[in-house]
Amino acid sequence: MTHSSLLRSDQTLFRDPDVFEFTYLPDHLHHRDAQVRELAFLLRPALRGASTGSAVLRGPPGTGKTTTVRRVFREVREETRKIVPVYVNCRHDRTALAVYRSIFAQVCGCPAPSAGRYLDEIKQGIAARLHDENAALVVCLDDANYLIAAGTYNLLLYQLLRLYEKWDVRKAGVFAITSDLALNLYAEADPSVRSVFHPTEVTFWPYTKTEVREILTDRARQGLYPGVISKVLLDRIAQIAADEQDVRIGIDLLRGAVQRAERDGRRRVGPDDVTAAARVITAPSLRSRAVELSAGERALLSRIAERSREGREMTSGAVFEAAREYLPVGKTSYHEHLNHLAEIGIVDLVPRVGKGREVRLRYDAGDVAAACGVRTKPAKTRTEHEVS
Ligand SMILES: Nc1ncnc2c1ncn2[C@@H]1O[C@H](COP(=O)(O)OP(=O)(O)O)[C@@H](O)[C@H]1O
Ligand SMILES: [Mg+2]
Incomplete structure (x- = not known):
C-alpha cells in the first residue's frame, strides 16, 4: 500500500463534514418560526x-438561540x-474595547484602528459609518452573562442604546442572549439603562x-452519504439528545x-457505534x-x-433490600432517592x-460508579439474601 492510498480519504462516509461543526448554519431552521417572527417584528x-x-x-x-x-x-x-x-460573541469579547472593536469591524468592514485614543475613535468611526449610510445598528450580545461577570454589561448597554444622542444616528437595538436561566438580563440592567432598554422576552424551549x-x-441528509445511518439508530440518538435536553449532543453523537x-x-x-459514542x-x-x-x-446510586x-x-425491591444492608435508609427515603434519580435522568x-x-441505569455502570466518585471493587463478602 502506498502512502497516498493509505491517507486517501475516499473511504469517507461524510459527504460534508462541515455540517457537523458547531458553527455550521443550517439551511433550514426547524421549529423556530415563532422566535424568528418576533425578532423580525422588532427589526x-x-x-x-x-x-x-x-x-x-x-x-x-x-436550543438554537445563536x-x-x-x-x-x-x-x-x-x-x-x-x-x-452585528454579532458579538461575549465569551471572546468582554471588555468595552473588545466589543467596540468587534462592532467596528463588522460595521466598517475593516479592523478598527489600533492607535490613537481607542474607545472614542472607534465609537466615532462606527457612528460616522452609520450616519453616512443612514442605517440602524442592531447588536447581538451573545452569551451576555460574560459581560456581567466582566462588569461591562451596563456600560455597554447604556452607551450602545444612547449612541444616537451624541452622534446623530438612529437608535440602536440590542439582542442580549443568555443560556443561564437563573439570570434575568433585564433585571441586571441599572435603572439608567432600563429607561432606554425595553426588551421583548423571546424564550427558547428545549426541543x-x-x-x-x-x-x-x-443534518444526516446533508452531511452523510445515503444509507450510512438507519432510521432506527437516528431515532436512538434523538432520544439520547432529547433526554439530555441538548440537540448538540445529538449532532456530536x-x-x-x-x-x-x-x-x-x-x-x-451499527448500534455499537452509537453506544460507544454515547459513552464518551x-x-x-x-x-x-x-x-x-x-x-x-x-450512596444509593453507587450501590x-x-x-x-x-x-x-x-x-426496586431487591435493590432496596441490598441497599438497606449498607445504608441507613428507610423505605420512604429510598423511594424518594430513587424517584429523584429517575427525574434527573440517571435511571x-x-x-x-x-x-x-x-x-435500569441509563449510563454504563462503570461510568456511573466513576461519576459517584467511588471505585467499585469486586464484591466484598457479604451476607446478602436475595429478594426475588
Ligand atoms: N432549529 C434548528 N434547526 C437546525 N439546527 C439547529 C436548530 N437549533 C439548533 N440547531 C443546531 O444545534 C446546535 C446548537 O444550536 P445553538 O444555536 O448554538 O444553541 P444555543 O445558542 O441556544 O446554545 C447548532 O449546531 C445548531 O446548528
Ligand atoms: Mg449560543
Missing part, C-alpha cells in the same frame, strides 16, 4: 426609518442596507424528541458514531448531574451501579408485570 420598523426594538433571548444551551439570530441577521444583510446587524429527530435527519464506523472501514453505522459524549453530563446529588442519593455491574436482580424505572419496577 421591521428600521426599514421605515424608525428605531429597532430590543430583545432578551433566553433558553437552555443548545443559530436563530445568525439566520435572521444573514437574511437582513441579504435584503437591506438600512439595518446593520422535543420529534423535533430533535427532524433536525438530525436533516451522530458524528462520533459515523467516525467510528468509518474507522473500522464499515459503510453503515454523555459522560460529562453524567458527572455534572452526580455532583448535584445529596450524599444519600449518591445501584455496583449491583448492575455484578448482573444482579434489579427490581429509568421500568414497570415489570407482577414485579414492581425495575431500576
Whole structure:
C-alpha cells in the first residue's frame, strides 16, 4: 500500500463534514418560526426609518438561540442596507474595547484602528459609518452573562442604546442572549439603562424528541452519504439528545458514531457505534448531574451501579433490600432517592408485570460508579439474601 492510498480519504462516509461543526448554519431552521417572527417584528420598523426594538433571548444551551439570530441577521444583510446587524460573541469579547472593536469591524468592514485614543475613535468611526449610510445598528450580545461577570454589561448597554444622542444616528437595538436561566438580563440592567432598554422576552424551549429527530435527519441528509445511518439508530440518538435536553449532543453523537464506523472501514453505522459514542459524549453530563446529588442519593446510586455491574436482580425491591444492608435508609427515603434519580435522568424505572419496577441505569455502570466518585471493587463478602 502506498502512502497516498493509505491517507486517501475516499473511504469517507461524510459527504460534508462541515455540517457537523458547531458553527455550521443550517439551511433550514426547524421549529423556530415563532422566535424568528418576533425578532423580525422588532427589526421591521428600521426599514421605515424608525428605531429597532430590543430583545432578551433566553433558553437552555443548545436550543438554537445563536443559530436563530445568525439566520435572521444573514437574511437582513441579504435584503437591506438600512439595518446593520452585528454579532458579538461575549465569551471572546468582554471588555468595552473588545466589543467596540468587534462592532467596528463588522460595521466598517475593516479592523478598527489600533492607535490613537481607542474607545472614542472607534465609537466615532462606527457612528460616522452609520450616519453616512443612514442605517440602524442592531447588536447581538451573545452569551451576555460574560459581560456581567466582566462588569461591562451596563456600560455597554447604556452607551450602545444612547449612541444616537451624541452622534446623530438612529437608535440602536440590542439582542442580549443568555443560556443561564437563573439570570434575568433585564433585571441586571441599572435603572439608567432600563429607561432606554425595553426588551421583548423571546424564550427558547428545549426541543422535543420529534423535533430533535427532524433536525438530525436533516443534518444526516446533508452531511452523510445515503444509507450510512438507519432510521432506527437516528431515532436512538434523538432520544439520547432529547433526554439530555441538548440537540448538540445529538449532532456530536451522530458524528462520533459515523467516525467510528468509518474507522473500522464499515459503510453503515451499527448500534455499537452509537453506544460507544454515547459513552464518551454523555459522560460529562453524567458527572455534572452526580455532583448535584445529596450524599444519600449518591450512596444509593453507587450501590445501584455496583449491583448492575455484578448482573444482579434489579427490581426496586431487591435493590432496596441490598441497599438497606449498607445504608441507613428507610423505605420512604429510598423511594424518594430513587424517584429523584429517575427525574434527573440517571435511571429509568421500568414497570415489570407482577414485579414492581425495575431500576435500569441509563449510563454504563462503570461510568456511573466513576461519576459517584467511588471505585467499585469486586464484591466484598457479604451476607446478602436475595429478594426475588
Ligand atoms: N432549529 C434548528 N434547526 C437546525 N439546527 C439547529 C436548530 N437549533 C439548533 N440547531 C443546531 O444545534 C446546535 C446548537 O444550536 P445553538 O444555536 O448554538 O444553541 P444555543 O445558542 O441556544 O446554545 C447548532 O449546531 C445548531 O446548528
Ligand atoms: Mg449560543
